[in-house]
Amino acid sequence: MKVLVPVKRVIDYNVKVRVKSDGSGVDLANVKMSMNPFDEIAVEEAIRLKEAGTASEVVAVSIGVKQAQETLRTALAMGADRAILVVAAEDVHQDIEPLAVAKILAKIAEEEQPGLVLCGKQAIDNDMNATGQMLSALLGWAQATFASKVEIAEGNAKVTREVDGGLQTIQVKMPAIVSVDLRLNEPRYASLPNIMKAKKKPLEEKSAADYGVDVTPRLEVVKTTEPEARQAGIVVKSVDELVETLKEKGIV
Amino acid sequence: MAVLLLAEITDGALSLDATAKAVAAVAPLGEVTVLAAGARAADAAAEAARIEGVAKVLLAEDAIYGHRLAEPVAALMAALAADYDHVVAPATTDAKNVMPRVAALLDVMVLSDVSGIVDADTFERPIYAGNAIQTVKSKDAKKVATIRTTSFDAAGTGGNAPVETIPAGEDPGLSSWVEDHVAASDRPELTSAGRVVSGGRGIGSKEDFAMIEKLADKLGAAVGASRAAVDSGYAPNDWQVGQTGKVVAPELYVAVGISGAIQHLAGMKDSKVIVAINKDEDAPIFQVADYGLVADLFTAVPELTEKL
Ligand SMILES: Cc1cc2nc3c(=O)[nH]c(=O)nc-3n(C[C@H](O)[C@H](O)[C@H](O)COP(=O)(O)OP(=O)(O)OC[C@H]3O[C@@H](n4cnc5c(N)ncnc54)[C@H](O)[C@@H]3O)c2cc1C
Numbered sequence: 273m274k275v276l277v278p279v280k281r282v283i284d285y286n287v288k289v290r291v292k293s294d295g296s297g298v299d300l301a302n303v304k305m306s307m308n309p310f311d312e313i314a315v316e317e318a319i320r321l322k323e324a325g326t327a328s329e330v331v332a333v334s335i336g337v338k339q340a341q342e343t344l345r346t347a348l349a350m351g352a353d354r355a356i357l358v359v360a361a362e363d364v365h366q367d368i369e370p371l372a373v374a375k376i377l378a379k380i381a382e383e384e385q386p387g388l389v390l391c392g393k394q395a396i397d398n399d400m401n402a403t404g405q406m407l408s409a410l411l412g413w414a415q416a417t418f419a420s421k422v423e424i425a426e427g428n429a430k431v432t433r434e435v436d437g438g439l440q441t442i443q444v445k446m447p448a449i450v451s452v453d454l455r456l457n458e459p460r461y462a463s464l465p466n467i468m469k470a471k472k473k474p475l476e477e478k479s480a481a482d483y484g485v486d487v488t489p490r491l492e493v494v495k496t497t498e499p500e501a502r503q504a505g506i507v508v509k510s511v512d513e514l515v516e517t518l519k520e521k522g523i524v
Numbered sequence: 525m526a527v528l529l530l531a532e533i534t535d536g537a538l539s540l541d542a543t544a545k546a547v548a549a550v551a552p553l554g555e556v557t558v559l560a561a562g563a564r565a566a567d568a569a570a571e572a573a574r575i576e577g578v579a580k581v582l583l584a585e586d587a588i589y590g591h592r593l594a595e596p597v598a599a600l601m602a603a604l605a606a607d608y609d610h611v612v613a614p615a616t617t618d619a620k621n622v623m624p625r626v627a628a629l630l631d632v633m634v635l636s637d638v639s640g641i642v643d644a645d646t647f648e649r650p651i652y653a654g655n656a657i658q659t660v661k662s663k664d665a666k667k668v669a670t671i672r673t674t675s676f677d678a679a680g681t682g683g684n685a686p687v688e689t690i691p692a693g694e695d696p697g698l699s700s701w702v703e704d705h706v707a708a709s710d711r712p713e714l715t716s717a718g719r720v721v722s723g724g725r726g727i728g729s730k731e732d733f734a735m736i737e738k739l740a741d742k743l744g745a746a747v748g749a750s751r752a753a754v755d756s757g758y759a760p761n762d763w764q765v766g767q768t769g770k771v772v773a774p775e776l777y778v779a780v781g782i783s784g785a786i787q788h789l790a791g792m793k794d795s796k797v798i799v800a801i802n803k804d805e806d807a808p809i810f811q812v813a814d815y816g817l818v819a820d821l822f823t824a825v826p827e828l829t830e831k832l
């Protein structure tokens with residue numbers, strides 16, 4: 273079974289985000305970019321499936337600017353076998369929407385015929401939480417989102433999902449799309465020899481046009497603003513003062 | 525303009541708070557029809573019919589909707605969508621599972637976690653863990669959206685809309701339910717609670733997390749947690765507050781032993797009053813706290829619980 277893992281290049285989760293003064297978006301020039309944290313977990317899970325003999329090949333895919341090949345090299349260094357880069361944007365500030373990403377991934381899935389697509393639950397830049405669900409709709413495949421445990425047996429995946437009420441376990445027919453949550457695993461770091469080896473692994477470059485997908489955004493960004501900042505508060509010196517203040521203000 | 529709104533229903537029970545907030549959010553867009561789908565959903569449909577601003581309730585009862593599996597629910601919504609301009613749901617994990625699938629079936633983009641509605645085409649939503657608010661204008665003919673409930677007040681419940689039973693849609697038969705792990709609790713539900721007490725890694729163990737629960741019980745509050753506390757096994761996953769957990773905006777949020785990472789702040793910084801207890805005076809949580817107490821939580825929390 274082949275496993276397809278879509279990985280997105282996003283602002284590093286430690287970077288303090290700055291909204292551009294012209295309100296056009298968030299400043300991404302010269303900031304540290306990394307693989308979306310959820311996608312590292314997806315890559316890790318795919319590699320573990322391969323190590324367990326369940327998966328035969330792990331293919332990483334990224335859609336976006338040319339620089340996303342760095343993200344793919346990271347996936348290869350972690351242990352993915354090969355990578356596909358779909359160049360769909362020139363400017364790092366142009367985000368490709370989940371619907372267009374899902375359409376490109378659907379085309380790739382038709383070509384590659386994976387048994388499983390492991391994607392992240394959410395990209396930490398646009399916070400959409402949509403691509404996996406959209407991809408499964410387009411392919412007519414089963415979906416299991418927000419996975420914290422995945423077991424594969426006899427053409428089915430048994431997936432435990434993190435939901436509002438706690439945990440839900442479902443069984444999905446394969447091929448399926450599984451979107452991974454933070455507690456599924458702890459991703460490995462790529463070792464130096466593996467980083468070197470990754471440079472020689474195949475990375476195929478394509479364009480959105482190769483798949484006949486129009487990536488024009490459906491959502492036009494009117495403006496981007498900073499959220500309202502909270503007023504600075506006060507520091508109380510003791511529990512007594514805290515209780516007194518909260519009572520005085522009618523909070524408790 | 526007409527709106528189709530998926531009611532939040534779990535095991536036959538309506539989540540009135542989430543559903544009524546979503547109704548209030550979209551009521552200005554047009555006539556609201558609520559869809560109540562479930563293995564049992566008649567009681568939930570009747571309750572939803574009382575939400576002010578609801579014009580009609582569609583009741584789809586069938587075993588295939590029993591466990592909120594995405595494929596049958598999305599297929600039903602997509603089939604109904606022709607009569608509506610907006611197809612929406614409160615932004616719960618169930619809706620986040622279903623609605624992007626509905627959008628893709630209709631070939632439209634989904635608007636996730638809408639926090640403001642400017643007009644029928646224009647919506648606000650937080651991005652980058654709430655560090656920026658984006659206003660987007662949808663060019664799609666139909667809008668599919670999930671509504672961030674903490675951004676809207678709930679509609680009242682004096683209404684009396686008719687309930688119409690509709691046949692179940694197709695079952696794609698792609699997935700099946702195995703089991704749920706849900707801990708029953710007498711405490712208020714986290715996302716709608718008026719008060720929340722959350723604990724972080726600073727609590728140090730599952731046993732000591734009981735201290736947070738005691739304080740919560742004293743305050744009649746729900747219990748929350750940071751990701752680090754959940755990852756460390758001190759608290760269950762459904763208590764996680766943040767960018768990738770639950771979003772809360774109670775009257776009072778008490779953060780204990782939580783440093784205040786942006787991913788945590790994303791889930792609670794719209795709380796009315798924030799109290800932080802942390803031994804590190806430089807912890808970022810103090811930058812958003814209205815009342816900060818620099819103290820060791822192991823002495824401060826029991827003392828606070830006693831003195832309240
Ligand atoms: C993609 C992604 C998504 C994430 N999503 C979320 C999310 O949804 N929610 C979330 O919370 N996090 C999330 N995180 C994690 C987040 O970045 C932080 O790691 C996490 O919030 C830290 O939790 P904490 O504050 O409990 O732990 P720490 O940062 O370790 O803070 C512990 C605090 O406890 C204090 N403390 C320790 N001992 C005591 C004592 N005895 N008395 C008083 N104070 C004490 C310390 O001073 C410290 O400030 C996410 C991270 C990533 C990468």
Ligand SMILES: Nc1ncnc2c1ncn2[C@@H]1O[C@H](COP(=O)(O)O)[C@@H](O)[C@H]1O
Pocket residue numbers: 277278279280281308310311314333334335336368370373390391392393394395396398399400401402403404
């Ligand atoms: N441009 C992209 N390239 C590759 N994978 C992506 C891209 N956008 C989204 N994904 C995948 O879809 C997941 C969810 O993203 P989103 O729906 O944007 O929140 C991510 O964690 C990735 O696995």
